[in-house]
Amino acid sequence: xxxxxxxxxxxxxxxxxxxxxxxxxxxxxxxxxxxxxxxxxxxxxxxxxxxxxxxxxxxxxxxxxxxxxxxxxxxxxxxxxxxxxxxxxxxxxxxxxxxxxxxxxxxxxxxxxxxxxxxxxxxxxxxxxxxxxxxxxxxxxxxxxxxxxxxxxxxxxxxxxxxxxxxxxxxxxxxxxxxxxxxxxxxxxxxxxxxxxxxxxxxxxxxxxxxxxxxxxxxxxxxxxxxxxxxxxxxxxxxxxxxxxxxxxxxxxxxxxxxxxxxxxxxxxxxxxxxxxxxxxxxxxxxxxxxxxxxxxxxxxxxxxxxxxxxxxxxxxxxxxxxxxxxxxxxxxxxxxxxxxxxxxxxxxxxxxxxxxxxxxxxxxxxxxxxxxxxxxxxxxxx
Numbered sequence: 001x002x003x004x005x006x007x008x009x010x011x012x013x014x015x016x017x018x019x020x021x022x023x024x025x026x027x028x029x030x031x032x033x034x035x036x037x038x039x040x041x042x043x044x045x046x047x048x049x050x051x052x053x054x055x056x057x058x059x060x061x062x063x064x065x066x067x068x069x070x071x072x073x074x075x076x077x078x079x080x081x082x083x084x085x086x087x088x089x090x091x092x093x094x095x096x097x098x099x100x101x102x103x104x105x106x107x108x109x110x111x112x113x114x115x116x117x118x119x120x121x122x123x124x125x126x127x128x129x130x131x132x133x134x135x136x137x138x139x140x141x142x143x144x145x146x147x148x149x150x151x152x153x154x155x156x157x158x159x160x161x162x163x164x165x166x167x168x169x170x171x172x173x174x175x176x177x178x179x180x181x182x183x184x185x186x187x188x189x190x191x192x193x194x195x196x197x198x199x200x201x202x203x204x205x206x207x208x209x210x211x212x213x214x215x216x217x218x219x220x221x222x223x224x225x226x227x228x229x230x231x232x233x234x235x236x237x238x239x240x241x242x243x244x245x246x247x248x249x250x251x252x253x254x255x256x257x258x259x260x261x262x263x264x265x266x267x268x269x270x271x272x273x274x275x276x277x278x279x280x281x282x283x284x285x286x287x288x289x290x291x292x293x294x295x296x297x298x299x300x301x302x303x304x305x306x307x308x309x310x311x312x313x314x315x316x317x318x319x320x321x322x323x324x325x326x327x328x329x330x331x332x333x334x335x336x337x338x339x340x341x342x343x344x345x346x347x348x349x350x351x352x353x354x355x356x357x358x359x360x361x362x363x364x365x366x367x368x369x370x371x372x373x374x375x376x377x378x379x380x381x382x383x
Contacts, residue, residue, distance in 0.1 A: 010376075012037050013045045017054070017069075017375040021093075021191065022198035025058060025066040053132075054093075069093045074132045076367035076374075077125055079118060080181065080359060081140040082209075083156045086114075087359065088121045090129070091367030095192035097360065099125070111159055112167075119171035126174075134374035137177040137366040139184040140164070141210065145227045146179040146369075152227055155246045156210070177370050181358075182206045182230065183221060184365030186214035189318045189355045191368035196316035196353075203230075203308065203350075204318045205301070207330060208277075208358045210245075211253040213305075217312060232304050233257070252304050256297040258321070264293050281325035295333050302337030309342060309350060320355040327354040 015035045032039040049055040053073050059065035071094035079088040089100035103121045108114040142154025149165020168176040186204035189195040196202040199219040213230035215222040222229045233253035244251035258277050283290040321327045
């Protein structure tokens with residue numbers, strides 16, 4: 001085949017794998033009709049994917065059988081980097097997380113030490129694995145250029161202009177895909193959790209140690225000219241002089257992140273010892289003071305989000321935190337305040353949904369991006 005035919009066939013293979021990911025089990029003819037691929041091409045490519053072990057027939061040997069991804073074999077090896085630890089795990093094609101391990105970074109005092117520790121964690125997993133790895137990936141906080149694998153700025157890690165992918169490749173001898181953790185959380189909600197129509201217009205709001213959004217518009221992840229699209233956490237929203245970890249004052253994150261909410265409750269009632277989003281969810285169900293603080297935070301969030309929603313007109317707004325009950329409480333408060341902010345606008349038609357825990361979503365999301373890249377670049381060879 002000439003290069004044009006090869007490219008077309010690779011594009012068809014990518015479309016078939018994505019169809020099975022987003023649509024679920026499908027027959028060859030269904031895929032051919034829906035995606036405009038000749039049935040003979042679907043049949044030939046499906047035979048290759050069956051041999052490689054990426055897909056399987058629900059009725060083996062039956063050409064009319066439903067095809068589905070084989071979720072028992074291939075996986076991505078991925079990590080979620082935080083200032084305190086790096087969690088590394090295998091994530092399979094159905095989003096199942098296995099062989100998870102948490103590596104402390106308490107004694108890693110600078111970027112080289114952190115990268116050494118992360119690389120050792122990946123190397124140990126590679127040595128123990130079965131070789132059925134589609135690729136490696138790392139989710140991390142901060143402004144990240146996924147195309148170059150570079151951390152532009154991460155305030156919590158105190159990293160600036162660091163070639164993370166190159167540094168890990170030098171240590172490991174393998175490519176490692178790098179992206180911002182919130183963009184990874186968004187991808188998990190679409191790729192694995194199916195919380196929004198496949199690649200439909202979606203805004204993901206992450207409320208955790210920090211605060212940020214990520215977006216998919218017109219079928220594409222929005223990265224931004226400076227890789228900072230969705231960084232609403234550092235928009236100035238107050239006049240109280242609250243210090244943000246970025247060094248500025250009165251950022252949205254300084255009012256509405258989980259640490260900011262906990263600090264406000266502690267200031268009002270010093271005897272209340274709350275530490276986590278889960279604690280907030282527990283107390284919000286019993287204590288009006290906690291619910292009032294959450295309501296004020298939700299009102300600020302709604303005002304910050306309203307402009308973004310009005311401009312982008314999303315189908316779905318996904319809310320992600322570290323605790324599903326906390327996410328549900330925030331969902332209910334945000335829904336009411338967004339209605340007030342957007343009254344009369346079509347943005348009020350956006351569906352609000354709750355995602356999995358941000359820690360799991362970051363792992364699943366970077367795995368989904370690694371898997372998608374493997375689908376696009378090429379399939380593994382048969383054992």
